[in-house]
Amino acid sequence: MLRTHHCWAAVLTVVGLAIASLCSAQDIASFDPQLDEHQALWLKAGEPVAAQAVQSGEEADLVIHAALDLPEIRPLLQRYSREHPGMLLHYVNRSALALEARYLAAPLTPRADLMISSAMGLQYRLANGGHARPLQAANLTGWPESSRWRNELFAMSFEPIVMVARRDALKRLADSEGLRDPRDALRSHRDLWHLLETRRELLRGRVITYDPRRSGSGFTYAVSDARQSPRYWTLVRAMGQADARLVTTTGAMLEALANGEVDIAYNLVGPYAISFARAHPELLVIVPEDYVLIQRRLAFVPRQAPHGDAGEAFLDWWLSLEGQQAVASDSDLGALHPEVSGDGSARDLRERLGNALRPIEIGPGLLATLDRLKQASFLSRWALEFRAPAPGPRSGSEPASESDSESETRPAPETQATPASPATLDD
Structure with a gap:
């Protein structure tokens, strides 16, 4: 939970709920x-x-x-x-x-x-x-x-949520890391966080993912990520500090990769990515080894x-x-x-x-992704982390530790991110 003043958080939540309700009614009626x-x-x-x-x-x-x-x-x-x-x-x-x-x-x-x-x-x-x-x-x-x-x-x-990268970009990143096999540069969520922290300038503006404020699928994957790993918030922060691009569909991510506009895409629908990569051999589909969300x-x-x-x-x-x-x-x-x-x-x-698979469960927990109050709370933190400024110079070449960055207390934002609503759900 965000460490913010309770009254301010309540105001943000009410504003977020009002915006979400208005957007939903207008979009469905149209x-x-x-x-x-x-x-x-x-x-x-x-x-x-x-x-x-x-x-x-x-x-x-x-x-x-x-x-x-x-x-x-x-x-x-x-x-x-x-x-x-x-x-x-x-x-x-x-x-x-x-x-x-x-x-x-x-x-x-x-x-x-x-x-x-x-x-x-x-x-x-x-x-x-x-x-x-x-x-x-x-x-x-x-x-x-x-x-x-x-x-x-x-x-x-049984569809894994995957990452996709350009092979030429992986080679450059592997060379910078002193790795022989380019695939070793990106095998897990932690590897992506590490690259964003240590090779931020190489990847600035070259990473793309869902905007959970505008995509229902992106919101669902974000919530599921956060449930699986506390590292998720450090990853969101690292993507924001690297000026990651935000879109609303897997297709938009794949097109940006194929056009050479970006190097790495995060949280794509597996079947679409696999089919697309079959026709674009310059792309590599990566099923994360630490854990992989499964959409059904x-x-x-x-x-x-x-x-x-x-x-x-x-x-x-x-x-x-x-x-x-x-x-x-x-x-x-x-x-x-x-x-x-x-x-x-x-x-x-x-x-x-094996145990790295994380199927999204079929049950009442799915309703949490549609609850306005929970959406507002989650997206408030997401916006806070994504917009967090990059840290100042540190002694040595090592990035900030995940435990250090997770414990930081940040001020409340002045505006609330518009919550995802059924009106923004995509496939």
């Missing part, structure tokens, strides 16, 4: 179905069907609304469609915010038979609020309890789904051994099934990293 950008796909027998070719008023047999980019899920949708050639499948991809806002506005157009989202807190809130239908299919009721909530909300992926996309069948049985059948297939083998072979989403191996699978990551 949604226009004709303006909302999204990707859509119609499939029959595994082949795309042009939207114009679908007969006017024809209803799909399975409608999936998701916050999951088409390149990652298209091969799986096509595989399932081929196995059900008589089915007309309609997939709609939106931002996590638009997905929830449109669902709550009711009804979605078209109505969803299955909802999938990376915004774990939003999905849990909907299921906990009675919007999810209890499911009874065999693969669903047998799914590990740690990967589902009751029989209503199910984890569909959550799915549920809405109670008012027009074809709820079809949504349940698709989810049952996805979590079956056959479906999970398809996830492992056709995507980078990370298969969860204990019998499925291969790069990026839960089994592979557990074998390589």
Whole structure:
């Protein structure tokens, strides 16, 4: 907790809550179905069907609304469609915010038979609020309890939150550190902190990460980081002192890396980063060795789904051994099934990293990322640390110790950072 005067902290909190409430109401009210950008796909027998070719008023047999980019899920949708050639499948991809806002506005157009989202807190809130239908299919009721909530909300992926760096930058940093293998320059969160402290000028303006004040995903990862390690706050401070760039999506980070605008990106969604790096060999994806956050996309069948049985059948297939083998072979989403191996699978990551894995738990703790008061308190400290001035010259060449910097008492800021709200959630 910040060591600030209690009255001043209370004022900041009230201001933050008012701003958050205002932003949320305005943003949700401004949604226009004709303006909302999204990707859509119609499939029959595994082949795309042009939207114009679908007969006017024809209803799909399975409608999936998701916050999951088409390149990652298209091969799986096509595989399932081929196995059900008589089915007309309609997939709609939106931002996590638009997905929830449109669902709550009711009804979605078209109505969803299955909802999938990376915004774990939003999905849990909907299921906990009675919007999810209890499911009874065999693969669903047998799914590990740690990967589902009751029989209503199910984890569909196992996605590490990673770092990505340019290989040429890692070589320069390794040379400056006297390391033979460039990969040794950055293997953990502590390595990143060390580089920011000792090679600050080399990295000034060359690091990029989420802005948790404007990105719901970034906020969730930041909270999870802080829960895992007290070193998180020294890392935030070091990034601020190195003039780190702040953005709202993994895609923006990857583009900045590919364009040579930055050298290191922190806290990216693993599957997107892995897929992007495959086409950009100048980039290296780094799964931190000290601990790695695991995001899991959550799915549920809405109670008012027009074809709820079809949504349940698709989810049952996805979590079956056959479906999970398809996830492992056709995507980078990370298969969860204990019998499925291969790069990026839960089994592979557990074998390589063991206790370093930190899956974001499915439960009431997710609601904390949506609580206005907790958001305001957390982001107040985040802004304080990120804006902290760099320390003056020290004797010797060693950076300040983490224990020293953690114990510093700082004055309260004059302005409160705008808290992240559901209106800023992205995928």
